[in-house]
Amino acid sequence: MPIRVIDVISFEDHGDPRLLETRGLKGRYIAISHSWGRVVKPFTTTKNIESLKKRIDFASLPKTFQDSIFIARKLRVQYVWIDSVCIIQDDGEDWTREAKTMGLVYQKAYLAISASESPGDHAGxxxxxxxxxxxxxxxxxxxxxxxxxxxxxxxxxxxxxxxxQL
Known part of the structure; x- marks a missing residue:
């Protein structure tokens, strides 16, 4: 699996997903290819990564991310990979390392979803x-x-x- 994924099923006391550092964990994941849209807001940063590991507020996620999590849950796939969430956007070293493996992330995914028809993440x-x-x-x-x-x-x-019915 990629170095980070979003855990959409294993929750402790809430229904919100969380960012998970995989540390060699094996499992199925869904990878999302999406259009960021005109307004690009970094999602995961060096300032918020620790809080995202505890909880990602589902309601605050862009519609495209919510739709991806909906599909993963319907298919009972525990993990989702979304570049803007799973790569630290303001860390050049992390971005460079993860960008080099992006092809493998999509290749090894259980399912790759292309949301290319959407005008941006806000639209789903x-x-x-x-x-x-x-x-x-x-x-x-x-x-x-x-x-x-x-x-x-x-x-x-x-x-x-x-x-x-998915």
Whole structure:
């Protein structure tokens, strides 16, 4: 796992997530690729990291982060990785080290969510008219002919983001 993740399921006495330093911990996590939007506010800094390890106020999170945590909880995935939360934004050494491993963070994720259609973190990506474009490539190998692939594409539309069956 990455050096830091957001623990969205293991709570002591509250329902809010917390920042967790993994220290070699193994587990599944969801990685989020998101649009910060026009207004970029650093989330995790050297000044607030210790308090975020105790508790991240869910209500104060941008909508995109809330949507990501909602999906992780529905899928029963305990950890979420979001760059602006899991990388200390005002620590150049931390940023440089973590930026070098970002490709692996997405590659090793149980699920990578791309919220690229959202105009910014404030807007979220689960909306009343949620549409998820899906593509699947299946290997095809009939007995007497050359092998190939079948490409399936479709769109899933949910009536309500938090009532959708994920």
């Amino acid at each position: 990506f689960l909306t009343q008219s949620l549409q998820v474009k899906m593509g699947v490539v299946l290997p095809y190998c009939p007995a007497d002919t050359a092998s190939g692939y079948i490409y399936l594409r479709g769109t899933f539309t949910a009536a309500s983001s938090h009532n959708a």
